[in-house]
Structure formats: C-alpha cells, structure tokens
Amino acid sequence: LAREGTTFRRAYTTQPLCSPARASVWTGQHVTTHGVTGNTFTGLRKGLRKGAVTFSKLLQRAGYETALIGKRHLGSEDESDIGLDHQDLAERKFDFNPPGMTDDYRRWLTSQGHGKDEVATWQREDVAAEYTRYHSAVRFPLEEHLHIDSYIGRQAVSYLRRPREKPLFLWVSFCSPHHPWDPPARYDQMYEPQDMVLPVPEPTELDGKPLSHRIWAIGTARNSPTGHGWGPPKGAVREMVENPELCPPSEEI
Numbered sequence: 001l002a003r004e005g006t007t008f009r010r011a012y013t014t015q016p017l018c019s020p021a022r023a024s025v026w027t028g029q030h031v032t033t034h035g036v037t038g039n040t041f042t043g044l045r046k047g048l049r050k051g052a053v054t055f056s057k058l059l060q061r062a063g064y065e066t067a068l069i070g071k072r073h074l075g076s077e078d079e080s081d082i083g084l085d086h087q088d089l090a091e092r093k094f095d096f097n098p099p100g101m102t103d104d105y106r107r108w109l110t111s112q113g114h115g116k117d118e119v120a121t122w123q124r125e126d127v128a129a130e131y132t133r134y135h136s137a138v139r140f141p142l143e144e145h146l147h148i149d150s151y152i153g154r155q156a157v158s159y160l161r162r163p164r165e166k167p168l169f170l171w172v173s174f175c176s177p178h179h180p181w182d183p184p185a186r187y188d189q190m191y192e193p194q195d196m197v198l199p200v201p202e203p204t205e206l207d208g209k210p211l212s213h214r215i216w217a218i219g220t221a222r223n224s225p226t227g228h229g230w231g232p233p234k235g236a237v238r239e240m241v242e243n244p245e246l247c248p249p250s251e252e253i
Contacts, residue, residue: 019073026054026074026082036074048074048082056169057083065166069159070152070173088155090148093175093182105151118142121180136180144184149174 014024015031023029023036027048031037035049056066060083067086074082090105109115121127121138130138140147145154156172206214 022072023048023074026056027052028055039073052082054082056171057081059083059169060085063166064169065164066169067159068171068173069156070171071175072173086159088159090152090175093148093178093180104155105148108151109146112146114142114146119146121182136182138180138182139188140182140184144186147182147184149176150184 013021015021017039019039020031020034020036023034024031027034029052033049034052036047059066065086066084067088068084069088070090071092072087072089073091088104091103106116109119117123118141121136121141124141127138127141144150152172152174156170159170160168
C-alpha cells in the first residue's frame, strides 16, 4: 500500500485533542466550525453540526464504497451521519463506551468468553501495581489475537478481501499508540529495558510555559495514573489555578 500509494512524513493538527482533530480530518473544518469541542460524553461537548459535509459523503456521491474499521471516536451514536457504508467499531483501549453505544470489538471479545474486567489493567489486582509504577505501560494480559489492534487488523484484511464492483475507501483506525501502553507479550519482550537510553530532562525546560503545563507535569511525576491518564487531585488543580504561586518552579517538578 505504501509503495503504490502516498505516504506522509509530517503531520499537523488543528487541535491537540482526539475527537476535535479527527472531526477536522472528516470535514476539513476548524473545531470552531465543525462543532466537536471535546472528547467526553457530557453536556459540555458538542457533536458534529447537523448537515456537516464530510469527505466520505463526497466519496459516496462519486460512486465509492466507504468504510471505517477501528476507532471513530466522534461522539454519540445519534450524531449526524458521516457517510459510511460500513462500520466495524473498536472505540477504546482504556474503557468501553457508555450503554447503548456500538462497539463491535466489545461484543466480539464477549463472544470469545472475555470481558472488560480482564483487559482493564488499571483495575486488575495482579497488574495494578505495575500499571501504576510504569505509568500504564503493562503487558496485555490476554492472548495476542484478543488485543484490540489485532482485532482491527484482522477485520480490515477480511473486509479488503470481499469482492466488490465499486472503488473502495477504507479508513483503518488503530487504537495504538494510546494508553494503556499494553503490547502483547512478544512485543513487550522485544527490547531489554536496560538497553533503552532515556532522555534527561532539563531542570528549567518548563520555565516560561503555561501554568497548565506545569500542573500536568506535577500530576505525571507525582501521582498514580488512572484508566484515563494522570493528574493531581482536582482540588489541588483548582488551588494552583486560583493561586499560581502554589505551583512549584520547574526545577522542583
């Protein structure tokens, strides 16, 4: 595919947050125009504006079959149609969608006799300590073929092999890299930790950065991760936002 197609060596994003950036790819619009302002399923987050034109809709009009396999992560199921003839969704590594939302990977995993509790490494007593110590880097606890990215790859290959008469647009959207950093065993064992050269942070590298950067660095360095990332307790964040002098200088973080 790479040899016969086009590869992009550099990428730029309109917004450093998952759903808004993805919506910009689908629509060609900035976040202030397409309406997707965040990731969470709350009243604060808006989905794609009704009637939004996506490039997949334009491809459909041009006679293409359009499909997405993997992570869509644009919002709730009742959002406006984005122009896909086929979807096979595997939305999240670190959690599952709210009740009523489609997740084909979850249903398949259940059909294989496994559930959310087995892959939620941040909640499993046997690996939770390792998850915390290594900031969500922990080996996937099940067989490799059960990993979410293995599922996405298989489904994509199977879909590509179907006979068809129309030209095909297929978006294969893998969930990795994304926390938890949970490679299957054979990838987890490819390198020896002692052979990896880690970057040495500069004591003053956060100088002049926004307060939010320093607060996030404190959370990463000093607090245990959760299924959704890291960060200091909300009360501590609120105190530092209201009183910036409570945030220590970068050399102490």
